[in-house]
Amino acid sequence: xxxxxxxxxxxxxxxxxxxxxxxxxxxxxxxxxxxxxxxxxxxxxxxxxxxxxxxxxxxxxxxxxxxxxxxxxxxxxxxxxxxxxxxxxxxxxxxxxxxxxxxxxxxxxxxxxxxxxxxxxxxxxxxxxxxxxxxxx
Amino acid sequence: xxxxxxxxxxxxxxxxxxxxxxxxxxxxxxxxxxxxxxxxxxxxxxxxxxxxxxxxxxxxxxxxxxxxxxxxxxxxxxxxxxxxxxxxxxxxxxxxxxxxxxxxxxxxxxxxxxxxxxxxxxxxxxxxxxxxxxxxx
Numbered sequence: 001x002x003x004x005x006x007x008x009x010x011x012x013x014x015x016x017x018x019x020x021x022x023x024x025x026x027x028x029x030x031x032x033x034x035x036x037x038x039x040x041x042x043x044x045x046x047x048x049x050x051x052x053x054x055x056x057x058x059x060x061x062x063x064x065x066x067x068x069x070x071x072x073x074x075x076x077x078x079x080x081x082x083x084x085x086x087x088x089x090x091x092x093x094x095x096x097x098x099x100x101x102x103x104x105x106x107x108x109x110x111x112x113x114x115x116x117x118x119x120x121x122x123x124x125x126x127x128x129x130x131x132x133x134x135x136x137x
Numbered sequence: 138x139x140x141x142x143x144x145x146x147x148x149x150x151x152x153x154x155x156x157x158x159x160x161x162x163x164x165x166x167x168x169x170x171x172x173x174x175x176x177x178x179x180x181x182x183x184x185x186x187x188x189x190x191x192x193x194x195x196x197x198x199x200x201x202x203x204x205x206x207x208x209x210x211x212x213x214x215x216x217x218x219x220x221x222x223x224x225x226x227x228x229x230x231x232x233x234x235x236x237x238x239x240x241x242x243x244x245x246x247x248x249x250x251x252x253x254x255x256x257x258x259x260x261x262x263x264x265x266x267x268x269x270x271x272x273x274x
Contacts, residue, residue, distance in 0.1 A: 008240050009240065010258075011248070011257055011258045011259065011260075012256065012257070012258070013250055013254075013255070013256050013257060013258050024161060024175055026163055026172060026175065028172055032170075033169075033170030033171070034170070035163060035165055035172065035228055037221065038161055038163065038221060038226040047255070050250070050255045051255075080249050080250075081249060081250040082246040082247075082248065082249045082250075082261070083246070083248055083249075083250070083258065084174065084175060084238075084245035084246050085238055085239065085240045085242075085245045085247070089175040089245075091172055091246045101221075101222055102222070103145050103146065103222045105222075108221035108222045108226075109219040109220070109221050109228045110222070111148070111219065111220055112217050112218060112219045112220075113150055113187070113217075113218040113219075113220070117150075118150070118184070118187045118188075119149065119150050120148055120149070120150060121147075121148045121149070121150050121220065122148065123148075124219070
């Protein structure tokens with residue numbers, strides 16, 4: 001299939017948005033390699049991210065554009081935008097300050113499944129800021 | 138909201154599957170930190186992953202369970218399963234051999250948007266194996 005080969009082996013950036021107009025996006029700390037969060041972008045969020053150099057997502061809970069850090073100040077400066085083989089997922093390499101998760105942790109992935117359990121999580125990180133002080137009520 | 142707090146600050150593993158019964162899953166090389174791929178799991182794939190210690194996904198293109206590497210041999214030994222704050226995304230830390238992407242690269246993220254462009258990709262990796270030799274026709 002020529003189309004498939006173009007998508008996988010070509011240099012045209014043709015991000016594939018799903019039926020809701022969204023594409024999965026992962027943010028990774030460009031320096032440490034830590035995966036910080038997973039979110040979605042719509043076309044406009046992607047365009048704004050490319051234009052401004054700062055990550056803008058589409059919040060599925062609030063159903064609106066969301067410039068990361070607009071409220072908390074914890075923005076993401078985009079160093080590189082990678083796309084996967086079938087172009088339905090983006091990976092942003094970002095430069096960040098301390099505290100990327102709204103719960104107070106550096107990464108949203110602050111818990112892991114306990115060894116030998118299928119139901120119990122354990123915390124693998126410490127909070128790096130106090131979200132109650134950061135987010136206005 | 139107590140429910141929200143339990144999900145975000147608790148130790149009960151309650152992965153949130155979407156309306157299609159799927160949860161986003163990211164695989165990251167446990168040793169190098171490289172993000173290898175993004176995929177989906179359904180409940181059964183997650184259970185099999187936990188039980189066997191090897192990553193099993195749900196292939197949305199083939200609409201079936203897919204043990205990573207069942208055809209290519211490039212399996213993923215799961216070292217740790219992380220979950221994000223709202224428990225709608227998983228992050229697997231995996232031990233892998235060379236070549237995790239079916240196109241021939243170590244990671245599915247082998248291209249990046251060119252600086253200053255919104256349309257043109259550049260390759261940022263070299264192939265590590267020949268997929269034509271690996272996949273049976």
